[in-house]
Amino acid sequence: MEQKLRAIYQERASQESTLGVMLIEKREKVSPNTDTFDAILLIITKENETPVFSKHYTDGEKKAAMHIVTEKQLKKWLLLGTNRKIVDWLFNGRIIFDRNEFMEKLIIELKEYPFAGRKIKMGLEYAKLIRRYLEGKMLFEEKNYLDAYRHVIESLHHLARLAVLENGLPPEVTVWSQVKKMEPSIYKLYEELVLSDESIDKRLELLFLASEFLIHSRTADGAQHIIEIMGQKKSWTIQELHEQEELKNYSSDLEVFIEYLVDKEIIFVEGVLTKSEGIFHRYYSVRSEN
Known part of the structure; x- marks a missing residue:
């Protein structure tokens, strides 16, 4: 040919x-x-x-x-x-x-694989992971198990890709064969969700319990990119964050990611009074030690 x-x-x-x-x-x-x-x-x-x-x-x-x-x-x-x-x-x-x-x-x-490129990839994967995980959890609590299952599978794929990036390699099409060698605990979680004989609601319940630590333990690495960007200014409006050149890549996942990091006290909110009494603008910042 x-x-x-x-x-x-x-x-x-x-x-x-x-x-x-x-x-x-x-x-x-x-x-x-x-x-x-x-x-x-x-x-x-x-x-x-x-x-x-x-x-x-x-x-x-x-x-x-x-x-x-x-x-x-x-x-x-x-x-x-x-x-x-x-x-x-x-x-x-x-x-x-x-x-x-x-x-x-x-x-x-x-x-x-220069580290600067890895940090933004890790941030993007972590933001996607958080959105899919939270959406899956909400659907699970509403007893929409099949929809929750789909979101959880996607969140595990993002967790797998994040784990490969942490090991200094680009995620390939065959990401699960990479993860099986690098992070067997994540592979086992995926295997149990897909192959278990338990009912779907039981599988999801067990996964949410088991994956909480795996996700939480990666917060510092997953947030490193956005924290470094936000450290360039004292405070940001949400529009300024959306317009920042590198943060544009987070697209629709940016706001849920920010709110997750606010909840984890990694990003902080300052209220600035508007012209309307009792209504405040939300400004976002990070502390210098981050």
């Missing part, structure tokens, strides 16, 4: 804006990692009209996909972890064009 794709990637490689080209070939008979395609051409460019541009090809027997991705989009995916298969592609693909060693340096950087 590579031979037949050569003309396509050579044309792209000749363009000045192209930083690197990688070929990812199917490793199994059915390969969701390559979206079931026999081959993926991943082309990274300095700039492009659209952040992601895709084309599909076939030679009559096999099929291939080409994805042209801007450097900015690629780094956003890697920062936020919103495209999990991209890490698999970078680690398992083969570089076939590399301008100024861009691809090679990127992969080395990913493997070394």
Whole structure:
């Protein structure tokens, strides 16, 4: 397949804006990692009209996909972890064009995994974990067990990804095989929820009891990023927090995360009187020792 794709990637490689080209070939008979395609051409460019541009090809027997991705989009995916298969592609693909060693340096950087990048990822995963966990608990208390189960499963996935990040590695598509080796207690919790013969309400009840400590013990690490950002100013309005460049990535999880940290006395609230008697603005701050 590579031979037949050569003309396509050579044309792209000749363009000045192209930083690197990688070929990812199917490793199994059915390969969701390559979206079931026999081959993926991943082309990274300095700039492009659209952040992601895709084309599909076939030679009559096999099929291939080409994805042209801007450097900015690629780094956003890697920062936020919103495209999990991209890490698999970078680690398992083969570089076939590399301008100024861009691809090679990127992969080395990913493997070394600088701590600054890990902190924001941990914050994002922890914020998502808190939202799913609290929503699941509320649904459980309302006896909506199936809906609670779905939220709890999602919260455990975020807890698993957080545990992998704590170990200094990027979470992969096969995150549970990573967690089984790194954090067997979390894996056991997941296994008991999914495989137990107990009734669903009993499984959920046991999970809420068991997971409380695992979540609470990770608060300091999960909150580190937002605390460092908030430490840059004496106090913040909620709008200022939403507009802060890095905190924008928390999106709809930001406010529930802040309220959780207020409850844990990690973030503090100051009331500032409004023009209406008895009504106060809420300003948020962290103490310098945080």
